[in-house]
Amino acid sequence: KFAKVLIANRGEIACRIIRTCRAMGVKTVAIYSEIDARSLHVQEADESYCVGPAPSRESYLNVEAIVEAIRQSGAEAVHPGYGFLSENTAFAKQLQDLGVAFIGPNSESIRAMGDKIESKLIAKKAGVNTIPGYDGTVRDAEHCVELARQIGYPVMIKASAGGGGKGMRIAANDSEVFDGYRFSKDEAASSFNDDRLLIEKFIEEPRHIEVQVLCDKHGNGIFLNERECSIQRRNQKVIEEAPSTYVDAALRAAMGNQAVELAHSVGYDSAGTVEFLVDKHKNFYFLEMNTRLQVEHPITEYITGIDLVHQMLRIAKGHPLKHAQKDVQIRGWAVESRVYAENPYKKNFGLPSVGRLTRYQEPVHIPNVRCDSGVTEGSEISIYYDPMICKLISYGETRAEALHTMKDALDSYVIRGLTHNIPLLRDIITEENFVSGRLNTSYLPAVYGERFKGRRMTSKEQVYQLASIASAIYLREEARSNQHLSQAKPTANLFIDFSGNDSLNLQDMLSARVRVNGDKYLVQVNGGDYEVEVPKELSLGALTLEIPIGNEKKIVQIMSIDGDGRLLIQFEGTVFKVRVLDEKTVKYMKRMPVKQKPDASKIIQSPLFGLVKSVSCQIGDQVNEEQELCVIEAMKMSIIISATQSGKVCEINCKVGDTVLGDQVLVQLQ
Template identity: 45%
Template sequence: MWDGRMFSKILIANRGEIACRVIKTARSMGIKTVAVYSDADLDALHVEMADEAVHIGEPAAAKSYLVIDKIIEACKQTGAEAVHPGYGFLSERAEFCERLKQEGIVFIGPNPKAIEVMGDKITSKRFASEAEVSTVPGYMGLIESPEDAKRIASQIGYPVMIKASAGGGGKGMRIAWNDEEAMDGFERAKSEAISSFGDDRIFIEKFIENPRHIEIQVMGDKHGNAIYLGERECSIQRRNQKVIEEAPSPLLDEETRRKMGEQAVALAKAVDYDSAGTVEFVAGQDKSFYFLEMNTRLQVEHPVTELITGVDLVEQMIRVAAGEELSIKQDEVKLNGWSVESRIYAEDPYRNFLPSIGRLTRYRPPVEGDHGGFVVRNDTGVVEGSEISMFYDPMIAKLVTYAPTRAEAIEGMSTALDEFQVDGIQHNVPFLASLMKHPRWRSGQLSTSFIDDEYPDGFEPATPDEEARNVLASVALSMHLIERERLDHLPGRLRPHHGGVRREWGVLINGEKLDAELIEGMAVTPLDIDVCVDGGLHARIASDWVPGDMLWKGHVAERPVSVQVRPIENGYQLDWQGYSVVAKVMTPRNAELAALMPEKVAPDTSSLLLCPMPGLVVSLNVEEGQEVKAGEQLAVVEAMKMENVLRAERDCVISAIKAAPGDSLAVDAIIMEFE
């Protein structure tokens, strides 16, 4: 039972990155921590970091992390005086807060009234409207059927957003542009909502075209004080899930920031808000804004706010939960510099960002701290050897950079992503690295449709321009020279090396031959040579790379360069700034002949429906012998709490069905065959 002083022990009712984040701050405050874990998280990082750990059940969240009784029992078992819920799971469940209160355990979050009023999207919009907060037009009543959804959507006017009342993280959310999409979106959103949140209530609102997503961080205490700590721009989204966040927003001026902040604080004070929370707005390009929802918890993207304000939000949550007054006044909040956050997801960007699971055979994030001009922070819940499970969110880490200006923070992020090494699963680092170089992103001309607009056909590695091609060729040549020199001078060779160093080479970049020449220097580590590539780039190459390193770091023509290296047959796969190339170095004649070799053609799978990700078959919507039209729904597969609808790409006839609802399938498993 808590005695009214600062807590001596808290339990984190969560897992992964956010559990580790809370443990770090609690440790710095001298507070002991308790982790909870499911069967799937037995060896997880948050379990290792905490002072104590309690097992709470099976891998499925509904049988472990979402079971209130198990969390309370873990508190009693360990003597934890308070619970930090993190984000997701039970973080916005008023029932959880009430149950803890009954047991004399403090909830490190807002009061139940705030959670109930603002955590429910339907109720919060009504409340905001009564409080004279600008809201998006929509229907806030409960919607019972797909037909009701179609009728209401038609009355509001397409496009509309169909949302789960208890939703979050992009789950239980669909955009509909016509009647058919409204009916289908209602069913999908309802199904996702019940499986993710245990609440299938749905509402519909007008979808603002070309909008920006801007949110205000608020913090309140139990003494009636509330402040705002600037804004975050979260417009770079895919499937309504945030991918890149930054603070402050490149859209806002001081006047608009003040208006949004004051409105957010007024709303928070109206419900006696007494913790960290976020008021989200949809903003027009003209700086108009409308209340979207309030998240009554810590946001995933809170680090960017912490870096530009210097405020540890987790610490403030713990202190106000313990009854302390806010030590920060509104006029003391200063925004300094710029911060960018990239969410590193376990998903395959080359296959429409489908989820990927497996073991992290390599996990080497960039070094945290000051990099001379920018700062790197990496919030994560994994280590090398950790397993990415199908049961939970696919986020691996949150990579954050901070610098004096937006341009410098972006450039720092580009460098940090180049150094972020992940193997064993597919991941979105190449996409993020490419995005950092995108002119529209760099200019700050953003909207929530950015990814759909700029990558309408999905993401593919960009074709290197001349400069990038020459840099990658120089890196490949430098590695080959070092490896060749080492082999030539191995002791015990049957035929000792007596010749000089070959000066002329051919480098194949994705099959394209470039002439390369070693002008000056010796191929030894540390490397310091002059090369000429394709008769154009004449550059000095310097690096400490040694054979076996998976990251080449050095300088090309005095430019700092970090390239990820994966050895392949007779060459290397090189990844840099979103480019991914196969590089091979050989004699000029061999390179000339190799460039003429035919490319291997992938097998034809057009007569098969393959499972695009490891997942669970939710439903099959066709039968053997059935004729289907292009665009018709064939099956629904659930992976990492998201339902994915698989549709026919052309008119066809179903010749055989190879899976059944309830089956767990591997990636590329055959679901059905077409005639």
């Protein structure tokens, strides 16, 4: 085995690699940017070296500084994780010339498969099914439009050296091709230092299925079943599972054999993933090969019992594979939810958010739950890197069991201080189409429309349960403020106001009659009976509360509570605004004038913390609705800020290079 391995990455994947190295008795070396000096991966490694300032081009993509860290540390090998330099041919070749092992495939394999244009030609030659498209590099925007017309809309424009959904755009007409070309090129340059693009037919309503392969330096190769990765937004995966509900044994073997054949055709010698699009007739087409460890590799590890990082280390050292194809089984089911620091209620199902994790508690106390993260309480999510907080993985003997475990894990996951996407994840795993396996890459817009609004209660029963819990918590808090539970009212007539929750769409208040009997609150909501138990020893200040209601237990989080009956309760993943009122308060409220909302339609605000990349308007310009005004970049992603309606630009509060806050006013129309 290697004595010492340098990890050319950061965050959760660096921590993940350190975990396997530690189990093997291999010392680890971390690298870090100045802003990451106190990060978890730096703390967990045996030694660490700073490689530059916060921007990734000056640190995690700074090959000269990383090579110097290798020299100073005496590391024998480098594991690149994913992203950054993981698929950089020149870096792998440079390590080879230095006599340092690259824990990944050889540089020729990376070059062949890392370039989407060349990989498609190689796949065709190897007999792998491929998507119709242009077998070359797109020269410019006009050439892109010409090719799109030849191929036929819709088309997919994507970075030749890309991955992880960066530098990808779907276009349905000439105008979208022009925009898609520009932004894909910018994102490709920012993420990969390579702005070459390709174009191909966009397969409508496909499933995104990927096959994990393992090949050694002795000509052996196997595939480790498939992963279902169809739940995506902005071409980035949100939830993955293994195996797929859609893939049968024949399809699995066909895709797996083609994947191994493709790997052999380029002399592949590490862990890698061959991605396919599968249509509704179970035809499959080669999409790309990722010559690295995948983000979602843990679910494959769960169902096969094979540690992929361990295998990569063994292969890089020259050992033959320990497993043959006949040894690879499917044991149970695994699901991965990608927990991001982002606002899931924004258009396109989430824009990155930044901030500090003021409270943070992973649900690792739940059996069959794994958290691959690179953060702790107090960690900062910055503008410079991917906003992933954690990969939350659940396992079960069956899919239903794995999903039930994931539900409890998401309910118990405590993240405070910034916005996160747990509400969306929690809703998806219990949504009827997902539960029944009816999904494709258009799942999110098909199910939720333009944006996610919050937990959609499938019955009045769930709403009444939430009302009952809110009533019980309100009375418990009232009793606590009186210092003696004995002073709690034996009965109470309450009203529950849910206005302000888009997903509930309840404008009328619910009525609740509550009888208190010790720790039990017997609640009648609109005629329905519910028994809620709030034990005396249960602190309302606890991060999570497990509250019995009827024959089940609900895991809730009280985000805030005040003496005016206003509560923020996280219930089934979503934080709901609830106000519990007594009869006297409701009587007075009816006499209050309705407050009118100010017209904010002419104020254009930044949806997130980011860097202004361009401003395409001037004071005095007449602009139309949906016209581009400026572009904000955050976490390597470009966001177009458009006019919300027609008007004349009367004020511009930003310029290129400015850092802007979320909700900061950028442009004002007259």
